[in-house]
Amino acid sequence: MADPFVFFTALVRVETRLWNVIDARLRAEHDLPVGSLQFLRLMSGPGPCRVQDISCALDLTVGATSKAVDRLEARGFCERQANPDDRRSSLLVLTTAGREKLAAATPTFDAAMTRLLAALPADAVAGLERGLEVLERELDG
Structure with a gap:
């Protein structure tokens, strides 16, 4: 890596643009921001879900x-x-409307990500996944 600042700026810029592209598509097609999709997915997971669980999973304040x-x-x-x-604390449970919204929006999200990642060679995607996992562990310190 030649310049840490250039790398940092590129990483943040790509994350922001990725978020914005996916968010715009989900809002247009499902009236659902990408952040809300993240919450619905976490609530639909196995076992009980609390606000604290989502907070920890997404690194947000309670x-x-x-x-x-x-x-x-x-x-x-x-x-x-x-x-x-x-x-x-309370347990968060999806309603029928929440499950339906999640079921409708998930294929849209998956298709958008698949289309964007198709621009990269498969080994680059795998390398990115591994690199982000290592970076996240380093940030967790």
């Missing part, structure tokens, strides 16, 4: 995560249920 969940709840995509193991 406050920002809770506000985003509030917006999804207001749209009827999820609901909070009492957590039988911890009265201080």
